[in-house]
């Protein structure tokens with residue numbers, strides 16, 4: 001294959017990966033801006049979405065209904081997680097919250113292992129047909145679904161934050177929690193809603209990627225970390241940054257895997273992360289913050 | 294002889310100019326007070342001198358050494374220490390431990406010496422403890438030495454911060470609103486304490502809102518407004534300057 | 548005079564003496580080498596976790612990549628002894644130096660970051676090193692690993708039985724704890740705690756916060772490295788799997804369960820977690836015969852969450868708190884009584900009044 005084609009191929013692969021990373025990063029950023037917590041459980045929502053929808057399909061539900069039910073279940077799970085785990089610990093230190101969410105994600109992974117075992121579950125692509133040829137590079141039909149999903153989610157979120165009362169309340173919380181609570185917005189309700197929303201987005205990401213990657217009980221670990229990396233690359237408090245960070249990470253990773261070594265692809269993404277953090281701790285699009293005395 | 298020389302010091306935060314083109318000098322052994330309304334830039338000035346933030350423009354010279362833009366620990370090492378408007382005590386430690394942190398620089402033993410418990414370590418520890426106890430005595434907190442700082446009453450926490458800063462035995466001590474939240478009795482003790490410090494070799498920069506205290510103890514007053522130096526003089530001059538009276542002192546002085 | 552100082556020494560080291568007695572007692576009471584083997588692992592993990600507590604509990608700096616330092620120590624020792632032919636003790640020292648240098652480089656690069664960012668940076672560094680173990684097949688043997696690592700020896704002294712290894716490892720644990728205790732109770736230890744609560748105030752007191760953070764990061768990496776060396780000569784087979792992100796997380800969890808800001812906490816945290824794991828491994832299959840794999844991590848995770856919510860200071864901190872509460876209450880009452888002697892006392896909310 002000529003180099004041009006090869007690069008185009010990596011770019012397409014990278015866009016697919018990037019779409020998923022962007023969605024997971026959105027979850028991190030939304031929860032972080034609204035509640036101030038980093039939720040290491042985000043990756044497990046992705047896994048739960050994927051495996052639950054597979055079980056629903058096995059139960060005989062039509063695919064789109066199975067997906068809807070799975071997203072709803074994970075959304076409710078996200079809310080329950082907020083109430084039972086995050087709410088009681090909301091005043092703890094940053095480190096404590098990090099440890100708690102990591103601990104809970106370990107527990108969820110254990111439960112998934114118990115329920116679904118170690119095998120990987122395949123899933124039918126959403127639309128059948130041969131891969132699409134774009135200028136000599138090949139793109140799965142499912143990849144197009146993934147890209148469509150990320151675009152739809154981003155647009156929906158944008159409308160939600162800008163046009164609805166609930167969305168504006170969330171945004172107010174993100175800008176200034178104290179001021180928002182003085183205005184009669186309950187940060188606790190917002191936190192509950194926000195976890196539920198981000199769990200659902202994570203679940204969607206997991207379901208859409210499964211026909212490409214298959215689903216396993218431990219898929220959430222790496223996906224969650226990559227989402228976090230993408231979020232930090234983008235600045236951690238910046239929705240646009242999270243999306244760009246996701247796509248940037250996906251493309252760099254695909255290029256790295258193709259041009260350098262597939263074994264080192266994760267090392268490459270983390271190296272890029274370190275380089276960005278060292279030069280711009282506030283991320284590519286974030287604003288520097290200072291300690292105030 | 295001037296100990297501290299500040300020239301054209303400027304610092305902006307976004308659109309706000311917190312310190313604007315400020316110049317002044319402080320002589321050794323003086324008590325210099327900085328007054329001005331909230332937001333005038335007093336704390337920012339202290340943050341600039343102690344290296345917590347970097348100036349956009351201007352120079353700071355201490356003992357004729359240019360310390361502009363140096364890191365806080367280097368500046369502290371030259372003999373500058375401070376207290377904080379919003380208390381920054383080390384919670385989770387006892388009263389005496391807090392002061393011992395202030396005396397940190399009296400020790401030389403490093404991490405490895407401490408880990409392997411070299412002979413010098415225990416001796417040094419006793420020395421630091423003695424220094425700390427001496428300073429606690431000065432602020433009258435000796436009997437509270439083993440209490441966790443969190444449960445100390447507010448006024449005593451303020452005194453403790455001064456003791457902690459004194460434990461370094463700095464040449465220059467910056468006090469940011471030390472009397473805030475103190476009752477009359479405590480304020481008097483504080484005033485007497487500050488008056489004694491120059492004799493112990495310390496030069497004092499003081500930010501305070503309590504005019505009685507300032508008029509009683511300071512040798513020199515700098516009036517700030519919107520980041521600029523509005524007026525500078527001895528207490529008598531400040532008290533008689535019409536501009537200052539009109540703008541800041543109001544009836545309280547009368 | 549002499550008796551007085553001996554008494555002081557005994558008092559100061561009561562917990563150490565108690566500790567040594569328990570270590571010997573366990574060796575005497577447990578003749579079964581398999582169970583003694585569990586205690587070897589507990590000892591090795593304790594060394595890592597004590598180092599981690601110095602960094603996380605005392606200095607307040609997160610590391611989610613410590614398993615990589617543990618792995619660097621293990622791989623360096625394994626390679627230097629099995630492939631180069633160094634003696635285990637020399638290899639252990641060189642391994643510690645290598646790990647220390649790597650930690651120093653990572654430390655100066657990342658320790659200016661705070662909280663989430665530091666967590667992610669250390670996590671990333673750890674994963675990069677882990678991938679290196681997997682991918683440098685011609686050096687490390689890749690995922691399938693290599694064997695032929697000799698037992699630990701000390702001149703002609705071979706530590707090739709469970710019992711001798713048990714004593715070897717726990718001697719190192721003892722040294723690790725004493726070293727950490729000495730640091731914590733020194734001026735450096737106070738400085739570290741000061742950095743934890745207010746880095747700003749600490750630097751204004753002339754404490755070189757960044758320099759100390761790097762130093763303690765290196766020390767805690769060397770702790771992990773030594774534990775890794777001990778592990779390599781115990782297992783005598785090397786593969787990357789015990790050194791991944793999962794392991795880093797488990798170290799943090801053990802530290803948190805024991806109590807981050809405590810020297811004895813790691814001992815309790817590691818023991819509690821490993822015993823629980825062993826217990827669940829035998830009990831769960833009887834209740835749920837169909838279950839396979841490492842499902843016991845469910846309980847591990849849940850217990851951690853519960854401990855962190857209800858005892859954020861960990862087991863040791865929680866127990867200490869329980870006993871200390873009464874004492875602090877009494878102190879607080881006394882202080883308030885003192886306060887009441889100033890009737891003209893201004894309330895703190897009155898501060899900042901004056902010229903406006």
Ligand SMILES: Nc1ncnc2c1ncn2[C@@H]1O[C@H](COP(=O)(O)OP(=O)(O)O)[C@@H](O)[C@H]1O
Pocket residue numbers: 290291292293306309310311329330331332333334335336337338
């Ligand atoms: N870290 C900071 N970030 C942004 N603005 C700041 C910061 N520190 C101070 N300011 C601004 O600078 C001005 C001076 O503040 P400050 O020095 O605290 O005043 P003072 O101590 O005299 O009350 C204020 O307008 C304040 O809002």
Ligand SMILES: [Mg+2]
Pocket residue numbers: 335336337378
């Ligand atoms: Mg101020």
